[in-house]
Each structure stands twice: as C-alpha cells, then as structure tokens.
Amino acid sequence: MNNTYQLVRQSAALFDFSADGRFFLQGAGAEEAVNAIIAADLETTRELKALNTLLLAEDGSITAILWVLKSEDGIWVLCDAKQRSIVGSALNAAALNHNVECQDRTESTTCLVIIGPAAQEIAMTAAGEDIIGIPYLGLEPNTQTNSLLCRLGYTGEFEYRFITERARASELENQLLTAGSSQGLERGDLSVLPLLMLEMRSLDQNTHIPSGISPIEAGLHWMVSFKKDAFPGREAIMTRKISPVEKALILILDGDVAPTTDVPVLIENNAVGRCVYLAQSPTLGKTIALAYVQADLAWVGVIFEVTGQDARAVSAPLFITKTVTAGR
Amino acid sequence: MAGMTIDQAQTRAKSRSETTERLKEVLIERLMLPLETNEIADDSPLFGSGLGLDSVDALEIVVAVEGEFNVSITDEDMQAFRSINTIVDFIELKQEGSK
Numbered sequence: 001m002n003n004t005y006q007l008v009r010q011s012a013a014l015f016d017f018s019a020d021g022r023f024f025l026q027g028a029g030a031e032e033a034v035n036a037i038i039a040a041d042l043e044t045t046r047e048l049k050a051l052n053t054l055l056l057a058e059d060g061s062i063t064a065i066l067w068v069l070k071s072e073d074g075i076w077v078l079c080d081a082k083q084r085s086i087v088g089s090a091l092n093a094a095a096l097n098h099n100v101e102c103q104d105r106t107e108s109t110t111c112l113v114i115i116g117p118a119a120q121e122i123a124m125t126a127a128g129e130d131i132i133g134i135p136y137l138g139l140e141p142n143t144q145t146n147s148l149l150c151r152l153g154y155t156g157e158f159e160y161r162f163i164t165e166r167a168r169a170s171e172l173e174n175q176l177l178t179a180g181s182s183q184g185l186e187r188g189d190l191s192v193l194p195l196l197m198l199e200m201r202s203l204d205q206n207t208h209i210p211s212g213i214s215p216i217e218a219g220l221h222w223m224v225s226f227k228k229d230a231f232p233g234r235e236a237i238m239t240r241k242i243s244p245v246e247k248a249l250i251l252i253l254d255g256d257v258a259p260t261t262d263v264p265v266l267i268e269n270n271a272v273g274r275c276v277y278l279a280q281s282p283t284l285g286k287t288i289a290l291a292y293v294q295a296d297l298a299w300v301g302v303i304f305e306v307t308g309q310d311a312r313a314v315s316a317p318l319f320i321t322k323t324v325t326a327g328r
Numbered sequence: 329m330a331g332m333t334i335d336q337a338q339t340r341a342k343s344r345s346e347t348t349e350r351l352k353e354v355l356i357e358r359l360m361l362p363l364e365t366n367e368i369a370d371d372s373p374l375f376g377s378g379l380g381l382d383s384v385d386a387l388e389i390v391v392a393v394e395g396e397f398n399v400s401i402t403d404e405d406m407q408a409f410r411s412i413n414t415i416v417d418f419i420e421l422k423q424e425g426s427k
Contacts (some may be wrong), residue, residue, distance in 0.1 A: 267330070303336075308330055311330075316410075
C-alpha cells in the first residue's frame with residue numbers, strides 16, 4: 001500500500017481501471033440523451049472536454065459518480081464498476097427515448113491510468129510530446145498509443161487515462177511501463193486510491209458516500225448545475241440545499257487509529273455525527289477521517305471527540321501536491 | 329474528555345460560518361458567479377473542475393479579499409488559495425495575527 005502511495009505522491013503508478021463501466025452513445029441525440037439524466041449541463045461543455053457529474057435518485061441521493069467525455073464521434077460515460085448496471089440501465093432508457101444507441105463497451109475496451117507527478121512526462125514519452133497541450137479535463141484521440149487519451153484526476157496529481165480496445169491491453173500496458181521505466185513506474189494497488197482522493201477532498205463513492213447521501217451533504221455541489229431546468233433528483237436537491245441535515249467534514253485526529261468505519265463523532269459524549277472512513281495519511285503522518293456531522297456544527301476549526309481523541313475539522317485539500325508545486 | 333464543549337463548538341461554528349458566508353457573497357458578486365451561497369461547497373476547488381475559475385479570477389479574488397477583509401495578500405499567500413475553506417483559513421490567520 002505504502003509503495004503505491006509513495007509512487008503516486010512522488011513519481012507515478014499505473015492502474016488498471018478496466019473493470020469500471022464504459023458506455024458510448026453516438027449519433028444525433030446522444031448528447032441530449034446523456035444530458036437528460038445527469039446533474040450537470042453537458043450543453044455547456046465543449047467538444048474534447050470532460051465533465052465530472054452525478055446520476056441522482058429522485059430523492060436527490062447519489063446513485064453514481066460519472067465522468068462524461070465529449071469526444072469527436074460521440075459521448076463516453078465512465079462510472080465505477082459497482083454502479084455499471086444501474087448506470088447502464090439509466091443510459092439505455094435515455095437512449096431509447098432519444099432514438100440513439102447506447103453501447104456498453106466495458107468488456108470490449110480497457111482503461112489504463114498513470115497517476116503521479118511524473119505521469120505527464122511518462123505520457124509524453126508513450127504518446128508523444130504534443131499531449132502536453134491537453135488541459136485538465138481535456139481529451140483527444142492519440143495515434144501513438146491508438147487510444148482515447150484523457151487528462152482527468154482526483155488525487156491532485158497528473159492523471160492520464162488511456163482507453164483502447166481490450167485486445168490491445170497487454171500491448172498498451174507494456175508500452176506505458178516501458179515509457180515509465182526510468183521514473184520507476186509500477187503497477188499500483190487500487191485500494192490506496194480512496195486515501196489519495198480524500199487527501200484532496202475527492203470522494204470515492206463506495207468508500208466515502210453512504211447510501212442516501214446527496215451531493216449537498218457530501219459537499220459535491222460543483223458536480224451539479226443548479227440552473228439546469230430538469231434532471232432526476234433536482235427538486236430534492238433544491239430543497240436539501242436550503243437546510244442540510246448533515247455535512248461531510250475531514251477531521252485530523254491527534255493520535256493513531258486503526259483504519260475502520262462507522263465510528264461516532266462526539267461533543268460532550270453526545271453523538272453529533274459519524275466517521276465513515278479513517279486512514280493514516282503518510283504525507284501528514286496523522287490519521288484522517290471523513291465524517292458526516294450535523295450541519296450546524298460541521299465547520300472547520302471545531303474540535304470533536306473520536307475514539308477518545310481530539311479530532312479537528314480541517315480545510316481541504318490537506319496539502320499542496322508535488323504536481324501543483326512543480327507547475328508553478 | 330477530548331474535544332470542545334458544545335458552547336465552544338457552537339461559538340466556533342458561528343464565527344466560521346459568518347466569515348465563510350461573507351466570503352462566498354463577495355466572490356459571487358465580484359466574479360459574477362451564477363450561483364447562490366448555498367450552491368457552493370466550502371471545500372469546492374476554486375480552479376479546474378470545481379468552481380472552474382482561472383488565473384484572471386485569481387487576481388480578482390485577491391482584490392476582493394483584501395478589500396472586504398482588510399488583509400494584505402502576497403503572491404506566496406495566493407498559492408494556498410485552493411478552496412473557499414483555505415481562503416477563510418488565511419483570513420482567520422491574518423486577522424488573528426493583527427489582534
């Protein structure tokens with residue numbers, strides 16, 4: 001775990017996201033079909049740009065976190081492996097309504113991802129120097145790797161995703177590992193990603209977002225276009241934003257706590273929230289937690305009690321990454 | 329017993345929420361953001377995928393924060409401006425230091 005963590009924070013690691021859902025909609029009406037079900041507005045997104053948004057239930061709770069990629073020939077929708085079925089159903093229904101085809105390309109494609117401060121340099125070696133021109137949230141077809149190359153990211157480090165045909169998975173993996181050999185690029189352990197994400201206040205749906213939580217409680221307002229006229233869950237979100245019951249907070253604990261979940265957050269021995277995730281941050285050398293706390297107390301600087309220790313609510317991101325520092 | 333008392337926690341929450349709300353109002357006005365204060369999460373990234381601001385907006389943030397909160401901001405300080413919350417941290421730190 002620590003090796004992957006250090007690789008991502010100091011150099012780069014290669015991850016296989018192939019199990020995640022990948023859907024493709026093509027033809028007139030594809031954009032409208034996707035836009036009908038997502039919480040952000042795809043109409044305001046330019047071609048060759050990505051949108052990080054949500055699929056919501058009618059009660060406003062988060063069904064899936066999505067990346068929507070507006071490519072030259074259609075719309076890609078990426079989601080976590082666990083949400084593949086429900087996202088596929090929603091997309092298929094929307095596609096049917098707009099008379100377009102929705103293809104589940106999860107099995108026919110692969111997705112390899114390089115994450116870390118050296119990821120850009122490695123991607124340039126593998127895919128050509130021109131890729132330095134891809135902005136954050138940008139994408140373009142890349143002939144050198146025969147893939148769709150996207151620059152996304154949740155960890156505060158460079159992240160380049162390569163999507164290509166499944167039959168080319170080994171070839172692409174070798175190409176990337178060779179390109180990154182001088183930077184020590186190795187395969188990474190996916191289980192470290194929730195920690196790397198939380199340090200930057202990105203949330204992993206399966207680790208950090210309990211059932212029933214909306215983007216308002218999770219602090220993911222920026223994934224929602226509040227001015228958009230209609231999307232599933234809109235009415236509930238507009239109500240929840242006025243008076244949220246609880247809010248997500250990052251806490252830093254005074255001492256070490258074994259990684260765990262469902263730990264109460266206390267003030268004077270009364271539960272005012274719960275930690276859904278605790279882990280040791282190697283960069284900070286401290287235990288960090290993601291807690292959902294009653295909204296009137298969920299503010300930075302409040303010190304709670306968690307497992308008998310002081311737990312201070314702090315701002316995010318928790319630190320400035322090497323990628324950001326080097327970019328100045 | 330660890331942590332604050334409920335009175336301390338409520339006092340702290342009130343102070344923080346007032347500064348945060350004021351900052352959001354100032355940024356919405358100065359940057360002409362098509363948002364209401366309750367549509368911005370306190371930890372929303374300012375740049376990139378969050379509020380989607382750019383380097384021109386960053387300069388406007390500096391002018392707005394200096395004017396509204398009576399603090400001075402150096403280029404180095406600006407590097408810590410990553411979210412609404414990190415700006416509020418900066419304001420609190422400066423205001424505490426001037427007491």
